[in-house]
Amino acid sequence: MNINKKENIAAYIFLAPALILLGLFLVYPSLLAIYYSFTDYYLLTPNDINFVWLENFIAIFKDPIFIQSLKNIALFVVLVIPIQVGAALGLALLINKQRKGNIFFKVAYFSPVVLSLVVISVLWLYLLNPSEGLINNILVNVGIDPQPFLSSPTQAMVTIVFVSAWQGAGYQMLIFLAGLQNIPGEVYEAGKIDGVNKWQKFYYITLPLLKPTSILIMITTLISAFKLIIQPMVMTQGGPMNATMTPVYYIYQSGFSDRMIGYASAMTVIFGIIIGIVAIIQSRVSREDDN
Amino acid sequence: MKKLSVFIAMMCAVLVLTACGSGGNSSANDNEVVVWFHTSLETPEGEAMQNTIDRFNEAYEGEYVATAEFVPRSGSGGGYEDKVNAALTTGTLPDVLTLDGPNTAAYAESGIIAPVDEYLTNKDDLLPSIIEQGTYDDQMYAVGFSESGVGIFYNKQMFEEAGVDLDSLPTVDEPWDWNQFLELNETLHNEFDKPVIDMGFDDKSEWLMYAFTPFLWSQGGDVVSEDGTTAEGILNDENSVKAITFIQDMVKNGYSTITPVDKGFHTGEYAMKFGGSWTIAELEEYPDIEYGVMPYPTSPDTGELVSPSGSWQYAMSASSEKQEAAGALIDFMVSTESLSEMSLANSVLPASYSAIDEITDQVSDEMNVLIEQNAASAQARPLLPSYPQVSRIFQDTISDATYYEENSDIQALLDDKAAQIQSVLD
Structure with a gap:
């Protein structure tokens, strides 16, 4: 009993730093956001906050830009997850073999993750420049018309998908790599004895054994994909014609440019609920697959 | 164990310190005013502002003292405005602050800034676009210290x-x-x-x-x-x-x-x-x-x-208890001498007729076209909260x-x- 009690106290002490930080920077702001979402909090009049109850929420559902941003982020998530996760898996398989120069490739694939998103976005702005950019120069040299990329309402989001996948894939690659190295060699040996070819080896051995890793990666990628803001902010400012406006970017603009903290908080609450629902569905689906 | 508790104690101390880090800006002295500028002291604009403050302190020695704080704004207007917003919440605004032209209406409507008409000695000399930009509900709340044009x-x-x-x-x-x-x-x-x-x-x-x-x-x-x-x-x-x-x-x-x-x-x-x-x-x-x-x-x-047209302006915070001194400072900062200095140092268009006369011989023909167009045809953007x-x-x-x-x-x-x-x- 005495020992137990002591251990409990020690446990709480160990937990304390994390709990304090989580409470301060996650729980408390979240509760505040829920509270503000029912008010008319205007950034310039912090001492005059009144309850407006559901007014913000009603206005949001009539806000064409917010609706547009939800469609945009849906398109982004649907495109970026297969591309980014697929690329990550491919890269992981490539560098999983023992080969000369592996470390170089590992660093090369991972380095975009370390760079700041702003730096990446500015870099790609130059690469994608319609008249002077490297990409269009290459396209012209192989006989393809130069593309508008970011200045085209139809291409802008797809371009951002590729930039984001390129930037993020290195991180998932590392996790996949850890997953790959956890697959015991005996399983492959057994497969070899049964005479499987390369494709069968991948499909029947590697992929199923990577499942727990994949589920983790899918959920984390999904949630971070929903938070897209820096790339459109730097590269397109949400344009052209709001084609790359994302919910988080719009929330930021409403809160800090337009100073409508109440309205922005209400959007945060709605968007938080949407992400929550999607995450729950996703984890349900992957668990059902398990059984 | 001991190390850990020391660590936790330090963490708590850090958290407490950061929470209370924003002390008041008002000093006890009634004649001492604090002014916030949205630029860096390293820029020509910042230097001109600091010079103006120095001249003010000289001219009003024994009467008023002004202290400048430079809070550079980042590309999209963050930094400085974030600090102003934070100061609003904690009630620690300075006596005088700068604000962008289009913010006049929102700041005036929210009661952040106070009218400055009564402190201005040269209002008639200011360009119409400057007056238009700083006026809300028929009162002048902010004075542009330079003009801009295209x-x-x-x-x-x-x-x-x-x-x-x-x-x-x-x-x-x-x-x-x-x-x-x-x-x-x-x-x-x-x-x-x-x-x-x-x-x-x-x-x-x-x-x-x-x-x-x-x-x-x-x-x-x-x-x-x-x-x-x-x-x-x-x-x-x-x-x-x-x-x-x-x-x-x-x-x-x-x-x-x-x-x-x-x-x-x-x-x-x-x-x-x-x-x-x-x-x-x-x-x-x-x-x-x-x-x-x-x-x-x-x-x-x-x-x-x-x-x-349009540019950044000076205004007095409504919460300031030293409005006399703040008003005198703003009036001084928009005098012909201060405005001319600002225009020449930062190569921007002057904000008053007398400043135009003062500098027109010292700037290029191209600049004079912009100055002339500005004086003849500048229109301020709408004033809306x-x-x-x-x-x-x-x-x-x-x-x-x-x-x-x-x-x-x-x-x-x-x-x-x-x-x-x-x-x-x-």
Whole structure:
């Protein structure tokens, strides 16, 4: 009993730093956001906050830009997850073999993750420049018309998908790599004895054994994909014609440019609920697959 | 264990310290005022501000003392404004602060800043656009310390190549209308067979509001009604449609482009560019380009020259208990001497008539065109508490209009945007 009690106290002490930080920077702001979402909090009049109850929420559902941003982020998530996760898996398989120069490739694939998103976005702005950019120069040299990329309402989001996948894939690659190295060699040996070819080896051995890793990666990628803001902010400012406006970017603009903290908080609450629902569905689906 | 508890104690201490880190800015002395500037002391603008403060302290020695704090703003206006917003919440605003022109209405409406009319000794000397920008509900809340404007920069060599007679170009007294301007573009476009003017369409920011509203105003259109309550029937009336159509035609005819090459005018890619006093400063590094500046084109229906304007201003915080001293400081900072110093140091347009007289001999001909146009035709942007939203929707309007294939029906585009602005105003 005495020992137990002591251990409990020690446990709480160990937990304390994390709990304090989580409470301060996650729980408390979240509760505040829920509270503000029912008010008319205007950034310039912090001492005059009144309850407006559901007014913000009603206005949001009539806000064409917010609706547009939800469609945009849906398109982004649907495109970026297969591309980014697929690329990550491919890269992981490539560098999983023992080969000369592996470390170089590992660093090369991972380095975009370390760079700041702003730096990446500015870099790609130059690469994608319609008249002077490297990409269009290459396209012209192989006989393809130069593309508008970011200045085209139809291409802008797809371009951002590729930039984001390129930037993020290195991180998932590392996790996949850890997953790959956890697959015991005996399983492959057994497969070899049964005479499987390369494709069968991948499909029947590697992929199923990577499942727990994949589920983790899918959920984390999904949630971070929903938070897209820096790339459109730097590269397109949400344009052209709001084609790359994302919910988080719009929330930021409403809160800090337009100073409508109440309205922005209400959007945060709605968007938080949407992400929550999607995450729950996703984890349900992957668990059902398990059984 | 001991180490851990020390660590936790330190963490708590850090948290407590950061929570209370924002002490009050007011000092006990009634004659000591604190002023916040939105720029860095390292910039020419910051240096001019510090000089002005030093001169103030000298001139009012024994009476008032001013201390300056420099809070640089980041690219998109963060930094400084974040600090002001935080100070609002904690009630630690300085006695005097700077604010951007379009913020006047929101700050005045929210009771953050106090009227300064009674402290100004030279109000009649200020340019009308400065007074317009700082006035809300018939009271002057903020005083711009410089002006800004946009002119059409042109490359003399390229004009001559295309056979344009440089002596025939428009002046502030005799500006060209849109049709003449379109003809000029046609001539240049025929010669060079590529876009000939960089109008900054890629700059999806306040620029699109700032640089393109004068076209509406020249035609007699507007973004919102005079009293700031209505957009429907204003932004989508026939005058606004005409003005936006002119802007769209610039892109549709291939005269301008939505993806201009960076520094295209500076390197001889484009024959013309929309630019301001900052462009003159930039072009100092491109001595090969011989350029001139001409005024904005006007609506053929009215012939009225209207040009962009606006800048940062000084204002007094309403919570200041030292309004006498703060008022004296603001008055001092907008005196002829201070305004002239600011214009010369930062190469910006002067904000008062006497400052114009003071510096006109000391600046280039190109700068004088901008100064002259500004004094004759500058119009301030609308004063609205919900300015950020209204401006952003208008920026979208201009940006959308440049996509002429998707938005060939200007009336429909403007109906839609007017409805959006209306819902913000209601």
